[in-house]
Amino acid sequence: MENRIEKRIALNAPVARVWRALTDYREFGEWFRVALEGPFVVGQVSRGRILHPGYEHIVFEAMIQEMEPERLFSFTWPQIQYHDKERFSADYSHSPRTLVEFRLEPTAAGTMLTLTESGFESVPAAWRADALRGNDGGWTQQMKNIENYVDEKS
Amino acid sequence: MSTRSRSRKRTVRPQPAILFAALGDATRLALVGKLSSGQPASIAQLTAGSRLTRQAISKHLRVLERAGLVRSVRAGRESRIALDPHAIEEMQEYLDAVSRRWDQALARLKAFVED
Numbered sequence: 001m002e003n004r005i006e007k008r009i010a011l012n013a014p015v016a017r018v019w020r021a022l023t024d025y026r027e028f029g030e031w032f033r034v035a036l037e038g039p040f041v042v043g044q045v046s047r048g049r050i051l052h053p054g055y056e057h058i059v060f061e062a063m064i065q066e067m068e069p070e071r072l073f074s075f076t077w078p079q080i081q082y083h084d085k086e087r088f089s090a091d092y093s094h095s096p097r098t099l100v101e102f103r104l105e106p107t108a109a110g111t112m113l114t115l116t117e118s119g120f121e122s123v124p125a126a127w128r129a130d131a132l133r134g135n136d137g138g139w140t141q142q143m144k145n146i147e148n149y150v151d152e153k154s
Numbered sequence: 155m156s157t158r159s160r161s162r163k164r165t166v167r168p169q170p171a172i173l174f175a176a177l178g179d180a181t182r183l184a185l186v187g188k189l190s191s192g193q194p195a196s197i198a199q200l201t202a203g204s205r206l207t208r209q210a211i212s213k214h215l216r217v218l219e220r221a222g223l224v225r226s227v228r229a230g231r232e233s234r235i236a237l238d239p240h241a242i243e244e245m246q247e248y249l250d251a252v253s254r255r256w257d258q259a260l261a262r263l264k265a266f267v268e269d
Contacts, residue, residue, distance in 0.1 A: 003245060005253050009260050013267035021267045031266040032259055113263075115256060120249060124221065128248040 004118035011111045015070045015104045018111045022073050022102050034060045040075075042067050058083065059090040065099070074101040079123050096122040181206065182214050186223060186237065194227050194234035 011018055021027045025036040025046065036048035042064050050058040062075040078095035082088050098119040105112045181204075188200060201211045215235055218224040222241045226233045 003249065005249060005256060007253075007256055007260060009264060011264055011267055017267050018263075021263060027266075031262040033262070113260075115260065117252065117256070120245070120252075123248065128244050 003120040004116060005120075007115045009113050009115070010107065010109065011113055013110045015106045015111045018104055018113060019070045019073075022104075023067060032060075036060070040064045040067065040073075046075075055083065057085045057088055059092075061092055062100075063097075070104055072101065072103055074099060076100070076119075079120075079127070081127055096124070096127070098122075179214070179217075181211075182218055185211070185214060185218065189224060189235065189237040192237065192239070194229065194236035196232060196234050200235065 013021075021031065023040055025039045028034070028040070029036045029048065029051075033051040034048045035051055036046055038046065040046050040062075044064055046060075046062045046064060048060045049056060050060055052058075058080065060077075062077045065074040065076060066072055076097045076099050078092035078097050080088070081095070096119070098117050101114075101116045101118075103114040103116075105114075184204075185200060189195060197208055197212055197215070200215070201208045204211060206214075215224060219226070223238055224235050225238050227236045228234075
């Protein structure tokens with residue numbers, strides 16, 4: 001069974017631009033929709049508030065692992081058991097963590113970005129079931145958000 | 155099996171300190187592979203062809219059982235091990251949910267850098 005996620009996306013922007021969007025905490029916050037408290041520093045934890053409507057109670061937390069300029073940016077973050085406001089807890093001390101890696105490669109048109117998230121085998125079955133149950137309403141809303149966003153852009 | 159009884163069973167949480175590296179092990183992956191036909195197997199069958207002892211295989215199976223990936227089923231007087239297809243499905247659904255979230259975030263990143 002495949003228990004990691006890999007995505008490749010071609011971006012029409014130079015690697016330097018993509019690198020900044022990923023690693024400058026204000027720029028990361030713009031597209032990821034999180035208000036981060038400070039810059040990303042290797043070996044340190046970065047925190048912030050999620051800015052998605054309805055999810056503002058969720059605390060973003062990432063432990064920065066690697067920053068290899070214009071090549072690799074990686075961090076670990078906790079999996080969130082409950083996304084809904086009633087059950088959400090910002091105590092991640094016992095939460096399973098996954099590793100997120102962004103790899104950049106220059107291309108003729110700009111940048112090939114490869115995202116991987118791995119380590120899902122550390123998420124217990126009971127957790128996964130609960131996380132999914134709590135998510136249903138949330139995802140419908142998320143899909144609406146993206147639809148609205150795309151509509152606005154076009 | 156109803157969803158209700160299953161969810162009740164699953165609320166028995168493992169110790170947070172014990173994180174399941176259930177599938178991050180070659181032997182356990184191979185065991186899951188052997189069971190993936192859906193046919194329950196005895197521990198003797200699962201041990202056959204492996205260099206590991208029955209005890210070692212049993213230990214790996216317990217890890218998989220705690221992770222909710224396999225379960226013991228009774229076959230007469232013998233107990234057999236079966237894959238819990240629901241657990242596999244659930245893992246897939248969980249990954250799908252995370253995957254959709256990334257699709258959305260990366261679409262926003264693309265719009266952001268190409269602006």
